[in-house]
Amino acid sequence: xxxxxxxxxxxxxxxxxxxxxxxxxxxxxxxxxxxxxxxxxxxxxxxxxxxxxxxxxxxxxxxxxxxxxxxxxxxxxxxxxxxxxxxxxxxxxxxxxxxxxxxxxxxxxxxxxxxxxxxxxxxxxxxxxxxxxxxxxxxxxxxxxxxxxxxxxxxxxxxxxxxxxxxxxxxxxxxxxxxxxxxxxx
Numbered sequence: 001x002x003x004x005x006x007x008x009x010x011x012x013x014x015x016x017x018x019x020x021x022x023x024x025x026x027x028x029x030x031x032x033x034x035x036x037x038x039x040x041x042x043x044x045x046x047x048x049x050x051x052x053x054x055x056x057x058x059x060x061x062x063x064x065x066x067x068x069x070x071x072x073x074x075x076x077x078x079x080x081x082x083x084x085x086x087x088x089x090x091x092x093x094x095x096x097x098x099x100x101x102x103x104x105x106x107x108x109x110x111x112x113x114x115x116x117x118x119x120x121x122x123x124x125x126x127x128x129x130x131x132x133x134x135x136x137x138x139x140x141x142x143x144x145x146x147x148x149x150x151x152x153x154x155x156x157x158x159x160x161x162x163x164x165x166x167x168x169x170x171x172x173x174x175x176x177x178x179x180x181x182x183x184x185x186x
Contacts, residue, residue, distance in 0.1 A: 002154040005145070009118050009160050010125075017157040018126045023047050025134050025148045027162025028062065029114040030088045030171050032134035032142045034152070035062075039127050041101040050155040052136050058104040059130040060090050060171065061111050064123035069111060070102070071095025076176045084174065086115035092175035092185070102130070112171055133170060141165075 004013045009026050017024050021043045023036045034051060036043035038061045048055065063069065066081065073081065073093050081091050090112040098109045112131075114120065123129060133141040134148045142148035145161040173185040 003149070003156050004158045005149075006158060006160055009122050009162075011158075011160070013158050014122065014160060015125055018043075018122075018129070020157075021046075022157035023050060023155070024158040024160065025142075025145070025152065025156050026119075026160035027165065028119060028131055029116040030169060031165055032145070032148050032162065033131035034134050034156070035129045035131050037127055038102055038130050039099075041099065044101050044130055046155070047130060047132065050136075050152050051132060053132065054137060056105050058102060058106050058109060059132045061102060061109055062119065062123060062129045062131045063111050063113055064120040065113070068123075068128045069093060070098035070109060074176060076180055076182070080174055080176065080182055081111075081113070084172070085113040086120075088112070088115070088169075089172040089174060092173065108175075110173060141170075 006013055014024055018037050021040050023034055023046045025034055034047050036047045071093050077093055090110040092108050092110045094108045103109050135141045143165040145159050149159055175183055177183050
């Protein structure tokens with residue numbers, strides 16, 4: 001067994017793994033996710049490989065503050081963020097300043113400011129994190145840490161046990177369309 005199993009997302013093993021470019025699994029404010037530092041292109045690619053995720057799909061980026069956005073949101077996007085954050089809602093921001101490994105072919109990045117103090121503290125220590133759901137593409141998201149371990153095993157450095165996810169529901173996803181109107185994408 002090469003991975004570690006811990007009970008706290010602020011455990012030194014979690015912080016060290018992320019800073020070293022490894023990937024982790026933990027429960028966010030919505031689902032279990034496979035996380036890596038968004039600023040580390042190699043770590044992001046490890047997540048894509050572990051999930052067998054399509055290379056053209058971008059991932060949600062978790063932030064602890066709007067100062068961590070790569071691109072400047074429009075006024076309407078700012079108002080949308082203020083109305084849905086913190087919480088289980090992601091907002092798509094158009095732009096070109098985010099690294100290509102985050103925006104992929106989309107020309108945008110979806111951000112979420114989670115309503116989970118410990119996760120915000122972790123992000124403060126290591127920077128923004130990508131956080132797609134903890135499942136290989138085409139499978140149902142893990143609802144327990146054991147399901148996540150069964151999915152990913154040693155491809156993940158640290159698993160953080162956050163209990164059972166009762167309602168496996170991804171974050172709401174919003175964007176401002178070309179007409180300047182807010183759309184709920186999911």
